[in-house]
Amino acid sequence: MKTTLFYLLTVLFPLLSWAQQKDSVRVEYAEESIEQSDFKKKEAFRYLTHANIEEKTLIKIGILPTFGWSKGSGMTGVGYGELSIEHKLKPQWSVMGGINQIYRRNHLYSYGYYAGLMLGTRYYYSIKKRMALGKSANNLSNNYLQFQVEKPLYGYQHLQGIAHGIRKNGEEYREPHGVPQIREGMPSFVRFRLGWGIQRRLGKWGYFDAGAGVTTTLPSGHWHLNWFTKDPESSFSGIAPYINFRIGIGL
Secondary structure (H helix, E strand, O other): OOOHHHHHHHHHHHHHHHHHHHHHHHHHHHHHHHHHHHHHHHHHHHHHHHOOOOOOOOEEEEEEEEEEEEEEOOOOEEEEEEEEEEEEEEEEEEEEEEEEEEEEEEEEEOOEEEEEEEEEEEEEOOOHHHHHHHOOOOOOEEEEEEEEEEEEEEEEEEEEEEEEEOOOOEEEEEEEEEEEEEEOOOOOEEEEEEEEEEEEEOOOOEEEEEEEEEEEEEEEOOOOOOOOOOOOOOEEEEEEEEEEEEEEEEE
């Protein structure tokens, strides 16, 4: 009897030990599978956002819904497009240049557009903080301070006077008055912008860039929208606020 029991234990003990090892291996594989899944998700996100790619140059083709504020007529402006290049000099500093075009409307009967050159610099002030948190600081995606200069090279302008008042029946009216003035050529002003913004990548090829600040021009502005002498955006003692939002393709 003792001999039989000894043989049974001799056979069962290795089997029990092997079963425990098999279960242990299975658990380890399951844990490793979860870790690999999380890693793959993070890698996919980094690939889409270029987080692991050090980008020194970003070519931007975008549109900019924007507005300015004009004395006497309130909000002005409609749209703005740009083709620009931003190049990183250091992790925190970049320079940019390009061409932009803006279409503006002062009121129902006066409008115009111009196209010109743009030069500027950006300081990405939160790079060190993002790096300390383990986030990417390589792909021109960050918060920034910006200084920018714009010089229109060509402009077209349609100026139309307005007659407004109250009719005998008490109805208020605004209608065109007089002969419109049409001008084209090179506007005489230069615009300066100082502001804060945020730029982020959208997937592999997109980007968005939003900002706000103040703008002024030389000569300073006036509400009548005469771009060939003064610029309408700068109407409050030569300084006016601006808000912009660009979205487009980043190469």
